Amino acid sequence: MAEIGIRTRMLVKDIMSSPVFTLDEDATVNEVAQLMEEHELGCIIVASKEGKPVGIVTERDLVKRVLAKNARASKLSAKEVMTSPLSTVDPDETLNDAAKRMRDLKIRRLGVMYKGNLVGIISSKDILAVTPELIEIMQEKAKIDGRPLIEEVAEYTPKAGYCDHCGLWSDDLGEVEGSFLCEECKGEFEA
Secondary structure: OOOOOOOOOOEHHHHOEOOOOEEEOOOEHHHHHHHHHHOOOOEEEEEOOOOOEEEEEEHHHHHHHHHOOOOOOOOOEHHHHOEOOOOEEOOOOEHHHHHHHHHHHOOOEEEEEEOOEEEEEEEHHHHHHHHHHHHHHHHHHHHHHOOOOHHHHHHHOOEEEEOOOOOOEEEEEEEEOOEEEOHHHHHHHHO
16 A cells, blocks of 8 residues: 655645736736736736746836836836746745745746746745644644744743843843843742
8 A cells, every 4th residue: 555645845836826817028008907907916927929928017017117107008018017037936846945036036926837838826925825824734743743832932932131120131031920020039029
């Protein structure tokens, strides 16, 4: 009997959106905005005549390159306002790697490419949507492994600051009835 394998890492392909809405690079900005509104999208991928992704038009692009410049959307093409080149990620990369790439590039979306074809899109919003579940899984794993949880570690971490009673600096404040006290004051209080 074959064993059932459980992946310990979540991958881009697990949460990416697919299929991706694309428009030709010669489409007007009006067409881009209408497609975004019709399908409640935050971006549209711009494709070349050959159908290859060449860029992305985001809500931010529309604000910066059309609205802020009081340009006529019907006179501009997607190619003129898109961000190019399209930053991409492999579907088998981890969410951690994708999030780091977004952070490093200061972007919110990555096209997902497989064998030279656009197969999906992943956004920072997609990653944030699964983060609470990932934290719960990590906490359950820590319990199983017998390691302290983040909350338990925080309870035992010494707190540095000024004593609420004597006002002197301490690297090891302790909480006593809602006040943070140094070791000396804690001793006096308990005596």
